[in-house]
Amino acid sequence: MPDTKYLIVGSSHAGLAALEAIRLADAEGSITLLSKEGSLPYSPTVLPYVFSGMADADRVFLREDDYFKQMGVDFKRGSAVTELNAQKGQAVLETGETIGFQKALLATGARPQVPKIEGLSDCPFQVLRTLADAKALKSGMESARSAIILGAGLIGMHAAESLCEAGLQVTVVEMAGRVLPGYFDAKASGMIKSIFNEHGVKLLLGSPVTHVVANHNGCGVSLENGLDLSADMIMVATGVIPNWECLENQGIDGAQGVLVDDYMRTGLKNIWAAGDVTRSKSFFDNSPTYSGTLPMAVEQGRIAGASMAEDPGVKPFPGAVPLNTYSFFGNRSFSVGQAMATASGKKTEVNLIHIPSSNSYQKLVFNADRLVGAMGINSELDPGVLWRMIERQVELGDVKEAFAAKPKEIGRLLMNNLWR
Amino acid sequence: MGRSYHTIAFDAQKCNGCQECEKACAQAKAGVTDLVHSRIKVSPGRKEGEWGLALCRQCAQPLCVMNCPGGALSKDPVSGVVSWDESRCVGCKLCTLACAYAGITFNQATGQVMKCDFCGGDPACVKSCERGALQHLTGSDIYNEWGDLEDLFVPGISACLGCNSELLVRHTLRRVGPNTVVATPPGCIAGVGAVGVNGLTATKTPVFHPLLTNTASMLAGARRYYNRIGRDVTMLAFAGDGGAADVGFQSLSGAAERGEQIIFICVDNEGYMNTGVQRSSTTPYGAWTSTTPVGSVLRGKTRDAKPLPIIMLMHNCEYVATASTAYMEDYYQKLEKAILAAKKGMAYVHVFSPCPTGWRLPPARLIEAGRKAVQCNLMPLWEYESATGDMRFTHPVDNPLPVTDYLSMIGKYRHLSAEQTQHIQEHADRQVDLLRKFMQQRMDLAV
Structure with missing residues (x-):
């Protein structure tokens, strides 16, 4: 007999969402939840706020011990899995301990990707993916006067802001031509960039790094354009790679993310996967895509849990939608769907509002009768309403004009009606 | 046995967009009549006289809670209310992305998110609605009291x-x-x-x-x-x-x-x-x-x-x-x-x-x-x-x-x-x- 009916490897958003979905359909089945961390579950997304001081490192946990008792879940901390064997239905822990399972969910997330840059591995650098990283970054920041951040994605930009607020001289180096290239168009990125510049953060865009050297006061970074930079600390925030290795040697390749189907099945017998460890189909073109966002982890976790528990109400994954919110220096922004699109042909229409005086920007992208993307900086729109309008492919028909004119009000009204 | 919860029901037919509910909410939650503080929002519709409502539905499986990276949102198992803990909120606004109904929104005046907390069980908005468009439904008590x-x-x-x-x-x-x-x-x-x-x-x-x-x-x-x-x-x-x-x-x-x-x-x-x-x-x-x-x-x-x-x-x-x-x-x-x-x-x-x-x-x-x-x-x-x-x-x-x-x-x-x-x-x-x-x-x- 297996030791547990459901084994969930990883206790962040995807794992917890799956756990709740399982309990909705199966009140009794044994659930074992593993975390490689020694702490209660937490979200990697909260970490920038931990080292900025906004969040108290002792109060960031997503669930308390009582919760697992109430849910009838065996929560094992400090349990890193080295092998999740589909054939044997068995997980092997780092400690050598084994756990048999009927069904397993891989929700191990991802870890920082360290680019292959000459000299980088010989230089002490910071990353941000675990609580330990956040604490190390915080203490490193205290003795530093300047910092170089490689990568202008969400982690890099969050770190830049916190380090800047802490009084450091901050330089962000990004290979792409703009900040947050995954979420914002040139206009919006430009606005974000100028706000960072106003606060004294230097952003070097379109600047590939050639090599890094450790020097007497920290490290030096040389760019392809010939510029040499130097700072007390260096942080690498150039993306993530999935923690998929426990599935190695079983005939699948998860280096770019473990590919899952519409029910989060991996193709390996009785093994599901959800969250940052996966690649799943894109909502817009069905091509395999890596999301790596918190909301997608929740969506996938819920589906995986329902599918594992054979919930008759399980709905297939509609596909990954790129989306996020981002707050910086008292400003707020969001991006949902095909927000980067530009107007083309008859089908794709773009509706733009830019008010420089209030630093606000709003963009709606339509494909024929449907909303397919939206973006906002200091905009009053409800990103959640827009996401679900996109996902449900709401045909706007004769409401389109009214929606384009009053997207906040009409969007709310439409979702209100759809709910009934 | 699980629990069943009170809810606020909205009858769009009876609403005339007077916004008294918004005033009552702002008054109850912020002590002022500035509607920016209202957790309940009446939305004008496409046609004259058509009104929609954006209000937290205190979902059974709240996505805002599941999407909150700071553990600032939680659903009370007794009252069913999804509550927001200011001291744990990091201001990421992912909750506003998770909610499909604009039930949790950004308050321009405070710079924080806000949501309905049911006024501790006696919602001010419902009492302010003279037309009966808002109703505080308590039928769940039957289930909780007699369901076992x-x-x-x-x-x-x-x-x-x-x-x-x-x-x-x-x-x-x-x-x-x-x-x-x-x-x-x-x-x-x-x-x-x-x-x-x-x-x-x-x-x-x-x-x-x-x-x-x-x-x-x-x-x-x-x-x-x-x-x-x-x-x-x-x-x-x-x-x-x-x-x-x-x-x-x-x-x-x-x-x-x-x-x-x-x-x-x-x-x-x-x-x-x-x-x-x-x-x-x-x-x-x-x-x-x-x-x-x-x-x-x-x-x-x-x-x-x-x-x-x-x-x-x-x-x-x-x-x-x-x-x-x-x-x-x-x-x-x-x-x-x-x-x-x-x-x-x-x-x-x-x-x-x-x-x-x-x-x-x-x-x-x-x-x-x-x-x-x-x-x-x-x-x-x-x-x-x-x-x-x-x-x-x-x-x-x-x-x-x-x-x-x-x-x-x-x-x-x-x-x-x-x-x-x-x-x-x-x-x-x-x-x-x-x-x-x-x-x-x-x-x-x-x-």
């Missing part, structure tokens, strides 16, 4: 699809409990298996099958026997309108006059439904039945229904009430009083009971029909307690809907002419007027 009690009616009975009587019997027995003897004379409830098939009964209480004529007297006899041996056992009759208003009337009237300690529930589906939809004395004017057909001469029933609840009011009962499964909380409260009253004398409860099969009513609209009947004043909900002499409407309808709102839902009224509809409207108005006069009279007597 055993269902004393077995599954698998042979009632028609959507039968109101089954709903009624399940709720009633659950609340009245197993220390009960049930009498069900010939009629639908006995017919669906309550009194048994092949020696097995569908109730998990003792049940017997009196004649249509003697339900109240047999039950009275059983009660007297238990009284004599010193056992307090509840006596409960489920009789149809035939078994109460027509064939069973003399024994019911007699038992009421003698003050027999029984609960007599008349399940009024306005006709003899299990024998082929014949008219009874409670069949309303104009209704089609198989014995009041619709043809070139006859256009349904030509006489008004016998007002049995009012007749029972004149019988010195301990308790008389009308009820409907469409107002379940009201029914539970009345059942409570009936149980107590039956320790002293007769408790008579007249339950309005739409019948999908006999009335040509889609089962899915059964509860709606029950609601409309009350809202049109065709089945006013009221009660009388002998102990206090108090008689009152339990669900007063100040602005009744036209009776056509109800009649048009139901097949047995499909043929009605304008004159017939007019007759029904006038009759309904007269009945309510009569009830008001009774209530006035009793108040005068009390003074």
Whole structure:
């Protein structure tokens, strides 16, 4: 007999969402939840706020011990899995301990990707993916006067802001031509960039790094354009790679993310996967895509849990939608769907509002009768309403004009009606 | 068992966009009238006079909670309220991305997110809505209070699809409990298996099958026997309108006059439904039945229904009430009083009971029909307690809907002419007027 009916490897958003979905359909089945961390579950997304001081490192946990008792879940901390064997239905822990399972969910997330840059591995650098990283970054920041951040994605930009607020001289180096290239168009990125510049953060865009050297006061970074930079600390925030290795040697390749189907099945017998460890189909073109966002982890976790528990109400994954919110220096922004699109042909229409005086920007992208993307900086729109309008492919028909004119009000009204 | 929660319901038809709810919310939550602080948002629609509502729905599986990286949002397992802990919020606004209904939104004035917290159980917005567009629904209390009690009616009975009587019997027995003897004379409830098939009964209480004529007297006899041996056992009759208003009337009237300690529930589906939809004395004017057909001469029933609840009011009962499964909380409260009253004398409860099969009513609209009947004043909900002499409407309808709102839902009224509809409207108005006069009279007597 297996030791547990459901084994969930990883206790962040995807794992917890799956756990709740399982309990909705199966009140009794044994659930074992593993975390490689020694702490209660937490979200990697909260970490920038931990080292900025906004969040108290002792109060960031997503669930308390009582919760697992109430849910009838065996929560094992400090349990890193080295092998999740589909054939044997068995997980092997780092400690050598084994756990048999009927069904397993891989929700191990991802870890920082360290680019292959000459000299980088010989230089002490910071990353941000675990609580330990956040604490190390915080203490490193205290003795530093300047910092170089490689990568202008969400982690890099969050770190830049916190380090800047802490009084450091901050330089962000990004290979792409703009900040947050995954979420914002040139206009919006430009606005974000100028706000960072106003606060004294230097952003070097379109600047590939050639090599890094450790020097007497920290490290030096040389760019392809010939510029040499130097700072007390260096942080690498150039993306993530999935923690998929426990599935190695079983005939699948998860280096770019473990590919899952519409029910989060991996193709390996009785093994599901959800969250940052996966690649799943894109909502817009069905091509395999890596999301790596918190909301997608929740969506996938819920589906995986329902599918594992054979919930008759399980709905297939509609596909990954790129989306996020981002707050910086008292400003707020969001991006949902095909927000980067530009107007083309008859089908794709773009509706733009830019008010420089209030630093606000709003963009709606339509494909024929449907909303397919939206973006906002200091905009009053409800990103959640827009996401679900996109996902449900709401045909706007004769409401389109009214929606384009009053997207906040009409969007709310439409979702209100759809709910009934 | 899980829990069920209160909710705020919005009726878009009744909303006129006055924003009083927003003012009340801002006042309650921020102490000012600036609407920027309101957690409830009325949204103008596409057309003039169309209004939508953005308000936290306190979801069962709240996505805002699941998407919060700081553990700042949580759902209270007792109240069901999704609450926001300012001290743990990091300001990432992922909750505003997770919520599909703009239930948690960014407040420009505070720079933080905000959401409805139900005002601790007494929502200010609902109280401010004079048009009744917002309602605080508390029906979940029935489930929380009584849901753990055993269902004393077995599954698998042979009632028609959507039968109101089954709903009624399940709720009633659950609340009245197993220390009960049930009498069900010939009629639908006995017919669906309550009194048994092949020696097995569908109730998990003792049940017997009196004649249509003697339900109240047999039950009275059983009660007297238990009284004599010193056992307090509840006596409960489920009789149809035939078994109460027509064939069973003399024994019911007699038992009421003698003050027999029984609960007599008349399940009024306005006709003899299990024998082929014949008219009874409670069949309303104009209704089609198989014995009041619709043809070139006859256009349904030509006489008004016998007002049995009012007749029972004149019988010195301990308790008389009308009820409907469409107002379940009201029914539970009345059942409570009936149980107590039956320790002293007769408790008579007249339950309005739409019948999908006999009335040509889609089962899915059964509860709606029950609601409309009350809202049109065709089945006013009221009660009388002998102990206090108090008689009152339990669900007063100040602005009744036209009776056509109800009649048009139901097949047995499909043929009605304008004159017939007019007759029904006038009759309904007269009945309510009569009830008001009774209530006035009793108040005068009390003074």
